[in-house]
Amino acid sequence: MSDILLSSPGMTSSAVHVGVRFPPAGNVAEVAGEVARAERFGFDTAWIADSQLLWRDVWVAMGLAAARTERITLASAVTNLVTRLPSVVASAVNTVAELAPGRVWLGLGTGDSSVKPIGLSPSTRAQLRTGLTEIRRLLDGDPVPAGNREVYLQGAGGRVPVHIAASGPRMVRMAGEVADGVLTLAGISPETVAKTVAAVREGASGRAMPVVTAGAFCALTDDVERDARVLKPICLHMATIGAQDFLRLAGIELPPPPPVPDVYPDMVHAVDWEDAITLASRYVSDEAAVRFAQTFCLFGTADEIVEQAQHAVDAGATGFYLRHVGNYTLPSELITDFGEQVLPRLQRLVPRVAA
Numbered sequence: 001m002s003d004i005l006l007s008s009p010g011m012t013s014s015a016v017h018v019g020v021r022f023p024p025a026g027n028v029a030e031v032a033g034e035v036a037r038a039e040r041f042g043f044d045t046a047w048i049a050d051s052q053l054l055w056r057d058v059w060v061a062m063g064l065a066a067a068r069t070e071r072i073t074l075a076s077a078v079t080n081l082v083t084r085l086p087s088v089v090a091s092a093v094n095t096v097a098e099l100a101p102g103r104v105w106l107g108l109g110t111g112d113s114s115v116k117p118i119g120l121s122p123s124t125r126a127q128l129r130t131g132l133t134e135i136r137r138l139l140d141g142d143p144v145p146a147g148n149r150e151v152y153l154q155g156a157g158g159r160v161p162v163h164i165a166a167s168g169p170r171m172v173r174m175a176g177e178v179a180d181g182v183l184t185l186a187g188i189s190p191e192t193v194a195k196t197v198a199a200v201r202e203g204a205s206g207r208a209m210p211v212v213t214a215g216a217f218c219a220l221t222d223d224v225e226r227d228a229r230v231l232k233p234i235c236l237h238m239a240t241i242g243a244q245d246f247l248r249l250a251g252i253e254l255p256p257p258p259p260v261p262d263v264y265p266d267m268v269h270a271v272d273w274e275d276a277i278t279l280a281s282r283y284v285s286d287e288a289a290v291r292f293a294q295t296f297c298l299f300g301t302a303d304e305i306v307e308q309a310q311h312a313v314d315a316g317a318t319g320f321y322l323r324h325v326g327n328y329t330l331p332s333e334l335i336t337d338f339g340e341q342v343l344p345r346l347q348r349l350v351p352r353v354a355a
Contacts, residue, residue: 017319018343019045019213020335021077024061025054025328034330035065039072041339045105047077047183047321051113054269054327059092066099074100077321078107078165078183081123081131082115089131090138090153097160107183108132109165117265125174132162132178163213169199176203181211183321187296188216188308190315191249197316213319214312218298220305220337225286228293230273230325232280235292236260237267239283250288250295257283269327298322302341 020038024031035046046065050058062074074096079089089106097104108131110122123131134144139159143150163181166172175182182200186192193214200212217234221227238247239254247254260279263270270276284292293299298308298320309320322338324331 016313016317017044017073017211017213019043019047019073019075019319019321020331020338021047021049021215021321021323022061022330023049023054023327024056024058026056026330028056028061028064031056031061031330032064032068034332034335035072035074036068037332038335038339039069041335042343043072043335043339045073045075045319045321047075047107049077049327050079051269052083053117053265054113059096062096062104063099066096066104069100071103073103073105075105075163076107078109078163080109080111080114081128082111082120083118086131086134087138087144087151087153090135093135093160094139094153094155094157097157104160105181106135106160106162107165108162108179110171113265113269125171128164129174129178132164136162163211169195172196172199173203176200176210177207178203179210181213181319183213183215185215185321186246188214188298188312188317188320189249189295190311192246192296193312193315193317211318212316213321214317215321215323216296216298217293217325218305218322218334218338219324220302220341221299222301224293224299225290228289228299229277229281229286231292231297231299232284232289233263233267233270233273233276234325235284235289236280240267247292250291252288252291254283254288271328273326302345305338305342306345 020043022031022035038046048058048061049055058076058079065074093104093106110128115122136159137144138153139156141152141156143152161180163183164175164179165183166175167184167186172182184196197212200210204210217231219227239256260267263276263279267276298305322334324334
């Protein structure tokens with residue numbers, strides 16, 4: 001395993017998992033091949049994205065990746081309980097877990113790009129909690145109510161770890177209460193990681209602390225000022241959803257701009273990223289993009305990325321979810337660059353003893 005021993009608050013050492021996001025935009029055989037390559041480099045987790053209009057089916061991609069790999073954990077990133085009923089998700093993850101015993105995670109979220117483009121509303125926290133309970137019962141082989149009868153999952157193979165994608169404090173607390181892990185998409189700044197960990201710990205009161213995976217856009221570069229422009233659509237998206245306080249951590253003052261209807265399907269998942277950068281540049285300056293990269297992302301040289309990762313771990317992160325900028329290409333360059341230049345460095349870090 002490539003788990004790396006770093007420190008976390010209140011612990012003498014902690015195995016930090018390093019995962020990569022794979023948008024299955026092309027042939028699933030190519031996706032499985034890149035997952036296998038990530039495994040050879042030593043990555044711990046392959047997070048395979050789910051959005052029925054944007055990408056190939058997540059469960060088919062995970063199934064083929066399971067057949068092509070031996071060690072790497074396969075995780076949905078993330079599926080939802082609106083377009084997929086809890087019983088459908090239970091059957092799907094149960095099937096993949098048969099192909100890759102002990103190395104499947106169920107990543108769950110409220111919906112976003114799966115539900116909004118087709119006019120549906122994301123799950124509420126209560127709906128997510130209820131659906132998760134149903135999935136676990138089905139995987140345990142227990143009956144669940146369905147109308148005026150009870151049903152159960154044939155061939156149930158047992159539970160798999162559940163990781164809930166969460167950013168807001170109430171969702172994070174709920175995830176801390178019910179999930180095995182929390183996938184936060186608020187970047188890797190020590191301030192945001194510390195706040196997330198505190199909320200998870202509050203929710204987890206009385207039970208084992210869930211894994212906290214910090215999601216971050218990542219690129220090895222010796223010129224952040226030149227390359228940070230690719231992050232402008234992400235920065236703009238944060239402003240459109242009212243995350244001004246989040247942006248102020250990086251010294252970015254960006255009032256909510258008007259909607260940008262010319263981008264399909266939305267600013268974060270734009271098919272034409274260069275067009276999205278051009279439109280976002282109306283609101284996001286080059287300087288703001290650089291600040292965003294340096295505060296919330298793993299952008300920089302190998303030395304800088306290792307330092308940023310250590311700060312996030314010191315704040316309580318126990319894993320990383322690495323994203324390249326691109327929704328319709330595979331993270332091939334990230335796998336090579338990070339696998340060759342960063343993972344070995346992380347593996348040599350000396351664990352720190354918490355005070």
